[in-house]
Amino acid sequence: MTQLNELKNGEEGIIISFNGGQGLINKLNAMGVRTGKKVTVISDSFIGGPVTIKIDTNTVSIGHGMASRITMEVER
Amino acid sequence: MKVLLMGNPNVGKSVFFSRLTGTSVTASNYPGTTVEYTEGHMRWKEEIIDIIDVPGTYTLTPTNKAEEVAVEMLTEGDLVINVVDATNLERNLNLTLQLLEKNIPVIVALNMWDETHHKGIEINVSKLEELLGVPVIPTAAIKGNGIKNIINNFNYRNIVKRDYENTEKRWAEIGKIIEEVQEIKPGSHSFLDYLEEWSIKPLTGIPIATFILYLSFKIISFIGEGLIGYITEPFFETVYRPVITKLSLLLGSQGLLHDLLIGQLIEGKIDFEQSFGLLSTGIFIPLAAVLPYIIAFYFILGLLEDTGYLPRLAALVDNIMHRVGLHGFSIIPMILGLGCNVPAALAVRSLESKREKFIASTLMAIAIPCMAQIAMILGLVGPFGGKYVTYVFVILAAVWIIVGLLLDKLLPGFSTDLLLEIPPMRMPSVGTVLKKLWMRIYSFLKEAIPYVLLGIFIVNLLYIIGIFDILALVIGPFLNRFFGLPKETTSALLMGFLRKDLAMGILATMELTAKQLVIASTILAIYFPCIATFAVLIRELGIIDMLKSTLVMLITTLLVGGFVNFAFQNGGITILGWLIIILAVILTKFIPDFNNKKIDIKS
Numbered sequence: 001m002t003q004l005n006e007l008k009n010g011e012e013g014i015i016i017s018f019n020g021g022q023g024l025i026n027k028l029n030a031m032g033v034r035t036g037k038k039v040t041v042i043s044d045s046f047i048g049g050p051v052t053i054k055i056d057t058n059t060v061s062i063g064h065g066m067a068s069r070i071t072m073e074v075e076r
Numbered sequence: 077m078k079v080l081l082m083g084n085p086n087v088g089k090s091v092f093f094s095r096l097t098g099t100s101v102t103a104s105n106y107p108g109t110t111v112e113y114t115e116g117h118m119r120w121k122e123e124i125i126d127i128i129d130v131p132g133t134y135t136l137t138p139t140n141k142a143e144e145v146a147v148e149m150l151t152e153g154d155l156v157i158n159v160v161d162a163t164n165l166e167r168n169l170n171l172t173l174q175l176l177e178k179n180i181p182v183i184v185a186l187n188m189w190d191e192t193h194h195k196g197i198e199i200n201v202s203k204l205e206e207l208l209g210v211p212v213i214p215t216a217a218i219k220g221n222g223i224k225n226i227i228n229n230f231n232y233r234n235i236v237k238r239d240y241e242n243t244e245k246r247w248a249e250i251g252k253i254i255e256e257v258q259e260i261k262p263g264s265h266s267f268l269d270y271l272e273e274w275s276i277k278p279l280t281g282i283p284i285a286t287f288i289l290y291l292s293f294k295i296i297s298f299i300g301e302g303l304i305g306y307i308t309e310p311f312f313e314t315v316y317r318p319v320i321t322k323l324s325l326l327l328g329s330q331g332l333l334h335d336l337l338i339g340q341l342i343e344g345k346i347d348f349e350q351s352f353g354l355l356s357t358g359i360f361i362p363l364a365a366v367l368p369y370i371i372a373f374y375f376i377l378g379l380l381e382d383t384g385y386l387p388r389l390a391a392l393v394d395n396i397m398h399r400v401g402l403h404g405f406s407i408i409p410m411i412l413g414l415g416c417n418v419p420a421a422l423a424v425r426s427l428e429s430k431r432e433k434f435i436a437s438t439l440m441a442i443a444i445p446c447m448a449q450i451a452m453i454l455g456l457v458g459p460f461g462g463k464y465v466t467y468v469f470v471i472l473a474a475v476w477i478i479v480g481l482l483l484d485k486l487l488p489g490f491s492t493d494l495l496l497e498i499p500p501m502r503m504p505s506v507g508t509v510l511k512k513l514w515m516r517i518y519s520f521l522k523e524a525i526p527y528v529l530l531g532i533f534i535v536n537l538l539y540i541i542g543i544f545d546i547l548a549l550v551i552g553p554f555l556n557r558f559f560g561l562p563k564e565t566t567s568a569l570l571m572g573f574l575r576k577d578l579a580m581g582i583l584a585t586m587e588l589t590a591k592q593l594v595i596a597s598t599i600l601a602i603y604f605p606c607i608a609t610f611a612v613l614i615r616e617l618g619i620i621d622m623l624k625s626t627l628v629m630l631i632t633t634l635l636v637g638g639f640v641n642f643a644f645q646n647g648g649i650t651i652l653g654w655l656i657i658i659l660a661v662i663l664t665k666f667i668p669d670f671n672n673k674k675i676d677i678k679s
Binding site for chain 2: 009026027028029030031032034042043045047048049050052056057058059060061062063064065066
C-alpha cells in the first residue's frame with residue numbers, strides 16, 4: 001500500500017480507500033476520483049506540489065496534502 | 077419559455093450558448109448573490125425564449141455559492157439541456173443522473189462528439205438513450221454540429237423522475253451504464269496529447285508557462301500600443317479635436333461652463349490629458365488611453381481561458397501559492413484582477429475557507445493593479461523609460477510576496493488543498509472568444525465612462541469650491557514628508573477611491589519627476605481598492621473582514637511609500653533597499669505560526 005503522493009511519473013495504481021471524512025470523499029467522487037478506479041500519474045508531486053493523474057480520459061490535479069490521504073495499490 | 081444549459085465546467089457550455097443565442101447577451105447577478113450567469117435569447121417558433129448559461133457544476137449537492145445558484149435556478153426552468161463531455165462520460169453522468177432525479181424535463185447533449193473518435197472512445201448512443209430514458213443527442217458545438225437536433229427537441233416535456241437513493245447507488249448505476257454503452261480503445265498519442273502532459277510537469281511546464289506569459293504580455297502591449305498609436309489618438313486628434321475646439325470657442329474659451337465641459341486650455345489649446353473637462357479628458361481617458369489595453373488584455377485572456385491553459389497554470393503555481401496560504405486555483409482571481417479587480421473579487425468566492433478568501437482578496441486588491449491603471453501607468457511613466465514601469469511592478473510583486481507570507485503566518489483558520497480538473501487543450505472558437513470579448517468591453521465602458529465623468533465633475537467642483545486647497549494644506553505636508561510627493565497629489569489620491577485611471581490622469585496634470593511617479597503609481601495601487609471593488613469585497617468578506625483588510629492596505633501603503641521614497645535613488649532601488657526587501661522576506665520565516673493551517677479534510 002502506498003499513498004498517491006508517493007507515486008512517480010508514469011506509475012499506475014488502483015484507488016483502495018480515502019483517509020478522510022465524507023466531505024472529502026464526495027468532493028473527490030464528483031471529480032471522478034473513486035475507489036476501484038485505475039489511475040496513471042502524469043505529473044508526480046514535485047517538492048510539495050500537486051499530483052496530476054489520469055483516470056480513463058479524465059485528468060485531475062490533486063494537492064499534495066489531499067493526495068497523501070488517498071491509498072493506492074501499486075503493482076511494481 | 078426558459079431553457080437552462082447545465083453541465084460540468086469545461087464541457088463547452090459557453091460555446092453551446094453562443095451557438096444558440098444571438099448578440100443580445102447579458103451577464104447578470106443572481107438576485108441576492110454575486111454569482112454571475114449569462115442570459116441570452118433566441119427566436120423559436122414565433123416565440124422569444126430565454127437561454128440561461130447556468131454556472132458549471134459537478135454535482136447538485138452544492139459545495140460552493142456558484143453551485144448553490146445552479147441548483148436554485150433549476151426551479152425556474154422549463155427544460156434543461158444537460159451538456160455532457162462525451163470524452164469524459166463517466167464523470168459527467170454523475171450530474172446527469174442527479175438531474176434525472178429532479179422534477180424537470182432533461183435532454184442530454186453529448187458534446188465534443190467529434191473528439192471521441194481520435195481518443196478511441198466509442199459510445200452507443202441509442203443504448204445510452206434507452207438507459208437514461210431521455211433524448212441523447214451527439215453534438216460538436218464548436219463546429220455547430222447537432223445544434224439543430226437540440227433545437228428540434230425544445231418542446232420535449234417528459235419527466236422521468238428517477239430515484240437512486242444515495243451517492244453510492246448512483247455511482248453503481250453509472251458504472252453499469254458505462255459498461256454497457258462505452259468502449260475505450262487505446263488511442264494514438266497526438267502532438268497535442270504530449271503538449272498537454274508537458275504543460276503540467278514542472279520541469280517542462282515552467283518554461284512553457286514563462287514563454288506563454290511573456291508572449292501574452294508582448295501581444296497585449298503590441299495590440300494596446302498599436303490601437304492607441306494608429307486608431308484612438310489619431311481619431312481624437314483629427315476627428316474629435318476640430319469638433320471640441322469649435323465648442324470651446326462657442327463657449328467663449330473660458331467661464332464656469334467651459335471649465336466644466338472643456339477644462340483649462342493649455343497654451344491656448346485643448347490638451348486631452350491635462351485640460352480635465354468632461355468632454356475633453358473625461359472622454360479621452362476611458363476611450364483613447366484605457367480601452368485599447370482593455371481590448372488587448374481581454375482578447376488574450378479569452379484565448380487563455382478557452383484553450384484550457386489556465387488550469388494548467390493553476391497546477392504549476394500550486395506550490396508557490398501554498399506559501400501564502402492559498403492553493404493554485406487562486407492564480408485565477410489574480411490574473412482576472414489584472415483586467416479589472418471587480419470580477420477578480422467575485423472569483424474569490426469559489427475559494428472554500430474564510431481565511432483563503434481574506435488572503436486572496438487582500439493580496440489581489442493590494443498588489444494587482446487593474447488594466448485601466450496599468451494603461452495609465454504605461455502612458456504616464458513609460459515616457460521616462462521602461463525601467464521605471466518595471467520598478468512599479470517589481471515593487472508590487474515584492475509587496476504581494478511579503479504581505480502574503482505575513483498573512484499566512486498571522487491569520488487563524490484553515491486552508492484547503494487543490495482539487496482541479498485539467499481539461500484537454502482545445503482550439504478556441506473564434507465566435508465565443510469574440511462574444512466574450514465584446515461582453516467584457518461593454519461592461520468596462522458601462523462602468524468606466526460614468527465613473528470617470530462623475531470623477532472629473534467632482535474634481536472640478538472641489539477645485540472651484542476650494543476644498544482641494546484645504547485638503548492639500550492638511551494632508552499635503554504629510555504626503556510630502558513621507559512619500560516625497562507634492563501636496564497637490566492629495567487630489568489624485570482622493571480620486572483614486574473612485575477610479576484609479578482617473579487618479580493617474582490627475583497626476584498627468586502635474587509636473588512630477590520619474591521617482592515621484594513611481595511612488596504615486598505604487599501607492600495608488602496599494603492604498604485602497606476603487607469603490608466598485610470595495611463594494612463587492614464588503615459583500616463577499618463582510619464588513620469586519622473588509623475593515624481588517626483595509627487596515628492591512630493602509631499600513632502597507634505607509635511602509636511601502638515611505639520605503640520607496642527612501643530607497644529609490646538615482647533612478648533605481650539602492651543596494652541597501654534590495655537588502656531590506658530580501659531581509660523582510662527572510663524575517664517572515666522566523667515569525668511563529670499563529671494558526672494550525674491544517675488542510676481541512678472534513679469539508
